Amino acid sequence: MGGFQAPPENFYEAVGGHQTFAALVHEFYLRVAADEILRPMYPEEDLAPAERRMLLFLEQYWGGPRTYLEERGHPRLRMRHAPFAVTPQARDRWLKLMREALDTLDLPPLHDATLWDYLDRAAHSMVNSG
Template identity: 65%
Template sequence: MTEIPRGTLQKQTFYEQVGGEETFRRLVHRFYQGVAEDPLLRPMYPEEDLGPAEERFTLFLMQYWGGPRTYSELRGHPRLRMRHVPFRVDRAAHDAWLGHMRVAVDELELSPEHERELWKYFVLAAGSLVNTEG
């Protein structure tokens, strides 16, 4: 174990700052509640139960924001665009996805700074996955 010298400032990760695993589990669970009822998005999840997709997304976000690296240990490199290629992701799907994520983010009641940083990421990520016109 490495000893941290007295007076050294330790920088917390975003993951730690917003409440760690519990926060990301709440976020993703709420998001998938919306997806489960969405006629456009639900067919993109071939598994009967959304639980495995929810777990994968939770682990991915936790790792991305500075938490445990469990996602990579289990699934390798995220390769988000490649993993989404089999699905038709158009502007309508993009907007529906962001709509459900907006509800989930708002319900976390994060600080304005954390909310902005998280939302900026989701907007960029959703935009990068659009793979078809429509």
């Protein structure tokens, strides 16, 4: 069966694995670097460590390597974001920039919607102030 290919085992593989998530996160952080609302929330001058953390988290969440857990332990997203005032305005900007980044991937509609649904819910759950 020359053309037969087994279906992907999980969402991570179905959307293209590391390359897809690396592209998404990189596009997002390019936008964060120039954003007047989100950029000040990152204490590091270099955004590369934050970009790597998000990449590792998303890869693990969607069925990829468990490097995030091995290096950083349980994600505890709300706890890790607690030191930062995540306002509805910051959430909305995060979602705007993430939507722009996601649009650069040109994923099939179902995969796009699946990923976006998670990102939208996650962003809303991070709001912790005014």
